[in-house]
Amino acid sequence: MRNALLLSAILLASAWPAAAFVGDQNENGQQQRWRLVTLDLNVHTNVVNRQTRAVRYFIAEDAYSATNTAAEYLAVRASFEQWQAISNSVLKFEFAGLSPAGMDVNPFDTTNIVYWAKNSTLVYGGQDNIAGRLGVCYTGFFEDNTLMGADVVLNAVTNKWTADFFAPTTDAIFIESVLVHELGHFIGINHSPLGGATMLFHGDVGISSQAGLSTDEIMAVQTIYAPAGAAAQYGHLKGRVTKNGVGVLGAALFLEDANGNAVAGTVSRTNGLYSFPSVPPGNYQLRVSPLDPYTSQRLLAGPDIEYFEFVDADVNFLPSPAQGVTLTAGATNTVNLAVTNGAPAFRIFYLRHPTANPNQYLISSLPIVMKPGQSNLTIGVFSPSLPSSGLNLQVSGQGISHGTVTSHPLGSPFSGLAGVSVIVNIASNAVPGFRSLVVTRNSDQYKAYANGFLDLQEIVPDYNFDGLDDRFQRQYFPLFTAPEAGPAADPDGDGHNNAAEYIAGTIPTNAASVVRLESLTQTQAGTTIRWQSVTGKKYQVFGRSQATGSPWQALGSPVIAIGAQAQYFDAGPPGPIKFYRVQVLP
Numbered sequence: 389m390r391n392a393l394l395l396s397a398i399l400l401a402s403a404w405p406a407a408a409f410v411g412d413q414n415e416n417g418q419q420q421r422w423r424l425v426t427l428d429l430n431v432h433t434n435v436v437n438r439q440t441r442a443v444r445y446f447i448a449e450d451a452y453s454a455t456n457t458a459a460e461y462l463a464v465r466a467s468f469e470q471w472q473a474i475s476n477s478v479l480k481f482e483f484a485g486l487s488p489a490g491m492d493v494n495p496f497d498t499t500n501i502v503y504w505a506k507n508s509t510l511v512y513g514g515q516d517n518i519a520g521r522l523g524v525c526y527t528g529f530f531e532d533n534t535l536m537g538a539d540v541v542l543n544a545v546t547n548k549w550t551a552d553f554f555a556p557t558t559d560a561i562f563i564e565s566v567l568v569h570e571l572g573h574f575i576g577i578n579h580s581p582l583g584g585a586t587m588l589f590h591g592d593v594g595i596s597s598q599a600g601l602s603t604d605e606i607m608a609v610q611t612i613y614a615p616a617g618a619a620a621q622y623g624h625l626k627g628r629v630t631k632n633g634v635g636v637l638g639a640a641l642f643l644e645d646a647n648g649n650a651v652a653g654t655v656s657r658t659n660g661l662y663s664f665p666s667v668p669p670g671n672y673q674l675r676v677s678p679l680d681p682y683t684s685q686r687l688l689a690g691p692d693i694e695y696f697e698f699v700d701a702d703v704n705f706l707p708s709p710a711q712g713v714t715l716t717a718g719a720t721n722t723v724n725l726a727v728t729n730g731a732p733a734f735r736i737f738y739l740r741h742p743t744a745n746p747n748q749y750l751i752s753s754l755p756i757v758m759k760p761g762q763s764n765l766t767i768g769v770f771s772p773s774l775p776s777s778g779l780n781l782q783v784s785g786q787g788i789s790h791g792t793v794t795s796h797p798l799g800s801p802f803s804g805l806a807g808v809s810v811i812v813n814i815a816s817n818a819v820p821g822f823r824s825l826v827v828t829r830n831s832d833q834y835k836a837y838a839n840g841f842l843d844l845q846e847i848v849p850d851y852n853f854d855g856l857d858d859r860f861q862r863q864y865f866p867l868f869t870a871p872e873a874g875p876a877a878d879p880d881g882d883g884h885n886n887a888a889e890y891i892a893g894t895i896p897t898n899a900a901s902v903v904r905l906e907s908l909t910q911t912q913a914g915t916t917i918r919w920q921s922v923t924g925k926k927y928q929v930f931g932r933s934q935a936t937g938s939p940w941q942a943l944g945s946p947v948i949a950i951g952a953q954a955q956y957f958d959a960g961p962p963g964p965i966k967f968y969r970v971q972v973l974p
Contacts, residue, residue: 648785
């Protein structure tokens with residue numbers, strides 16, 4: 389059986405349909421994947437464990453640094469386990485151990501490895517140069533696109549790396565941000581047209597917007613690695629994009645939910661065919677936009693998705709109006725879209741990142757990152773083609789209010805660029821997700837989009853989807869994705885699981901760290917209840933006159949602790965018997 393090699397990189401900063409997400413498909417439309425249900429016996433047992441049906445991987449023993457190797461090993465493992473945490477999937481990984489230092493890329497050597505190149509950017513026996521790239525995934529596969537091996541190399545020749553979630557830096561790359569992206573290629577996914585997606589083609593220093601998998605990547609795994617019968621749980625959308633009756637290659641399509649979040653993105657392939665499989669049932673808006681020309685100034689072009697397949701993407705058509713579509717479980721909708729020929733009147737190439745100072749400007753082609761509750765921040769967009777006036781700028785979806793709009797004429801403040809800015813306010817209850825920036829020309833309502841390029845992030849990070857704050861898990865557990873760090877686990881055996889300890893503010897690995905009543909002091913004026921507390925936590929005191937058989941009654945308002953001990957005074961002469969309970973509030 390023939391095999392082949394594919395490399396997929398992330399930078400600093402017969403016909404078949406494309407799927408929601410962009411899957412890596414061959415000329416026969418076969419999706420690249422690990423065969424984990426019906427095993428391919430040509431895949432070596434050192435690569436896929438035939439008993440557990442898990443993809444095995446090794447980590448180079450020298451990691452990135454000489455002083456923090458243990459944390460770097462764990463960052464690699466956590467990256468794999470974030471993909472594995474996606475529900476309704478058969479995708480599974482298995483840490484196989486450490487490999488010797490000095491290994492090189494070779495996806496055909498029956499050993500999947502993750503390592504850092506430290507001395508030279510030449511890899512794969514000198515056949516490839518990773519200069520200018522943060523990381524590269526090399527995959528080997530058979531003629532039917534079944535994966536047989538994969539290696540990931542991270543560039544430590546020109547980049548600094550960190551495993552520390554709590555100390556983001558401006559000059560080091562957060563390992564998980566880039567490695568989770570490369571592992572998308574490791575399992576058969578190409579780059580995404582959604583700005584905030586983990587699979588965007590370029591990244592940034594620190595904890596970038598690529599950290600944490602999005603709905604687009606979740607749908608990819610739930611499609612490519614679906615268990616038997618899973619398709620019946622989802623809605624499915626397919627169709628064809630045409631221009632003058634001819635299929636359009638490389639048209640970018642987006643599904644937005646009722647909150648204005650872009651939940652999925654894909655690009656049309658040969659003959660203009662596209663597909664959005666495995667979409668949660670509901671009401672959506674479907675839009676199609678052109679990608680940008682592949683020039684030095686761009687937001688997203690066809691080759692940024694996948695060079696060879698989309699280098700000839702058609703970029704000369706107008707964005708389409710949104711079209712409503714309702715998806716129901718187990719059903720497939722067909723929606724064909726006809727776009728209008730012509731070069732877009734203007735495009736968006738750069739984004740102005742949020743600032744409280746309207747005279748401060750920082751622009752890039754990376755997504756904007758914001759959180760619910762932020763207000764009075766100025767954002768904007770720039771490009772050479774934007775008009776110098778007569779524009780409006782808005783962020784899609786609910787929970788966003790807009791203030792003053794300011795036009796920036798060509799050359800002010802950036803040479804060769806015009807732009808428009810707006811003050812935005814994000815409601816505290818705005819639903820997180822990928823919002824789009826929409827520029828409208830007031831004279832004719834012509835629009836240009838930066839699709840999903842505002843990443844409205846969760847206040848509480850939960851990269852492994854277990855419902856527990858990752859910050860809590862990372863603080864107390866070396867591997868925050870480990871079973872003992874899960875919400876239902878009780879690693880210190882004190883009778884309180886991790887979820888309860890998180891709410892209480894206690895230490896989940898210390899059995900002596902519990903909420904404990906310390907004293908009851910009674911006088912004729914009343915009873916003072918004292919307990920161990922955590923600063924900032926809220927507590928409600930309850931009382932009743934019988935040990936059982938009567939309901940607990942809340943006594944007064946919740947108490948907010950200001951130190952290691954809190955108290956409540958229950959006024960009134962004490963009765964013959966009274967029972968008290970203190971409960972920590974979320």
